[in-house]
Amino acid sequence: MNRRKLLQSLAIGLPTLLLSNKISAFSMIDDATKEFVEQILAGPFSPTWESLSNYKTPEWFRDAKFGIWAHWGPQCQPEAGDWYARNMYMEGNWKYKYHIEKYGHPSQFGFKDVINTWKAEKWDPEALVSLYKSAGAKYFMALANHHDNLDLYDSKYQKNWNSVKQGPKKDIVKGWADAAKKHGLPFAVSVHAAHTWSWFETAQRSDKTGPLAGVPYDGKLTKKDGKGKWWDGLDPQELYAQNHPLSENSGDDGSIHKQWNWGNGVNPPTKAYIDKFFNRTIDLIDKYHPDMIYFDDSQFPLWPISDAGLRIAAHLYNKIIKEKGKLNAVITGKILTEEQRKAMVWDIERGQSNSIEPLPWQTDTCIGDWHYDRGIYNRKAYKSPKTIIHTLIDVVSKNGNLMLNIPVRGDGSIDGLERKIVEDIGIWMNANGDSIYATRPWKIFGEGPAQQQAAALTAQGFNEGKGKPFSHEDIRFTTKGNTLFATVMAWPTAGSVLIKSLGTGSSHYPEKINGVQLVATGQELKFERIAEGLKVYFPDVMPAASYANPLRIV
Known part of the structure; x- marks a missing residue:
């Protein structure tokens, strides 16, 4: 049997049969043959x-x-x-x-x-x-x-x-x-x-x-x-x-x-x-x-x-x-x-799950096209920071991560519109990141009318932007330790918001609510817990980049 035929038989059989903590799948092949198929490092995982x-x-x-x-x-x-x-x-x-x-x-x-x-x-x-x-x-x-x-x-x-x-x-x-x-x-x-x-x-x-x-x-x-x-x-x-x-x-x-x-x-x-x-x-x-x-x-x-x-x-x-x-x-x-x-x-x-997934997952999307498209810049057609933040909040509430592509020009730079979007995302993240990083899903991911019209996944995903836009009635939840975060997806024009999942008879949150803070500023907010829900009164002045407004509930 010549070396190439030996290689072919080894490449098919040995990765599964010979993996161990001490023996590499191709340790018996000489250096001249290794140029054809690289070795698989031994360890607890085999290729099945x-x-x-x-x-x-x-x-x-x-x-x-x-x-x-x-x-x-x-x-x-x-x-x-x-x-x-x-x-x-x-x-x-x-x-x-x-x-x-x-x-x-x-x-x-x-x-x-x-x-x-x-x-x-x-x-x-x-x-x-x-x-x-x-x-x-x-x-x-x-x-x-x-x-x-x-x-x-x-x-x-x-x-x-x-x-x-x-x-x-x-x-x-x-x-x-x-x-x-x-x-x-x-x-x-x-x-x-x-x-x-x-x-x-x-x-x-x-x-x-x-x-x-x-x-x-x-x-x-x-x-x-x-x-x-x-x-x-x-x-x-x-x-x-x-x-x-x-x-x-x-x-x-x-x-x-x-x-x-x-x-x-x-x-x-x-x-x-x-x-x-x-x-x-x-x-x-x-x-x-x-x-x-x-x-x-x-x-x-x-x-x-x-x-x-x-x-x-x-x-x-x-x-x-x-x-x-x-x-x-x-x-x-x-x-x-x-x-x-x-x-x-x-x-x-370019999409997201419509429920809390039992295992961690990721969505990948882009503010424009995957490879740089000058036409999108000329039309000022990039996704807004608000859209990106809403996607992130929704994905995280369902046990996911967001991988965001910022298209790079051929010369290796990004354009001014892209830079401004990235900087604006940073303003929100720096103020509200505690409701995102190191959090885990709650018992439910959220409430509100947007989810009722959410589009189903097709093929690899491709359901982003097909549902109803988020409003102040849409809430997304995450947890970190004993803290519950409830993110209100728009600033309430009436000055208050009612979180229906947190009413006095809530099976999801039977514990007492001692305080509600606006994460972006740390400000303590007035609230009432009634049968219909948790009514939270927002301040008169909106913080910077208030695309969505996480509340810290303790």
């Missing part, structure tokens, strides 16, 4: 759902509640929004038209060439992370790679297509990691590259109409095609990964969403592609020591066609235990069953 279901969410994550994300990479350079690298190859799409106007036709100037224009000349990670910490973020996340497949770090296995070798010629992940460490924030990375295989299939197309009809885009170019060009010596297939047949219905731009779980006719990736993704992610973990990994996948990456994601999880969990003495790591995934939520943290994209 059953083993990983013993996972417990660490307290730091449960206490943090609020994180900020820099979803930043070469797709921010055109400043035309998310999924640019896919949509620029979709004839008729506005990003295709934009690309032709800005750069030229995608048969002549493809996404590899966009990467070459990205220089990140104004990027100051320390200053941005400092700003985010001052706004109340308790953890920070950076994009490690997106579906465009460029690793934003000194990548051992994506050695030619990474941000150290191309584009800005900088180790982006290291810059973010160093800044997070300096400011004492847990560091997270987001990993999206498992889907490049099918996501980039649009790069295999050509125009159907016009003067360049039938001329292939650059998605099938190979190393030999680069002679005399800026990318001479580079193989575009290491980036695009398109040397394979198209998936079923690949011409349908929406088919990618139906095939996200590696079913419904997707062309299955090769073992070499899967192994490379696995190696790249293990390399990322071992070099930059993240406390958390966000996977943009249904469950673990490449499940159920491969156990690569399970092996990555086992490696990270075991590594953290070995280094810190306890399982302090977090991995998030989407569209999880109840059993799968025991193995990782459930992430809801």
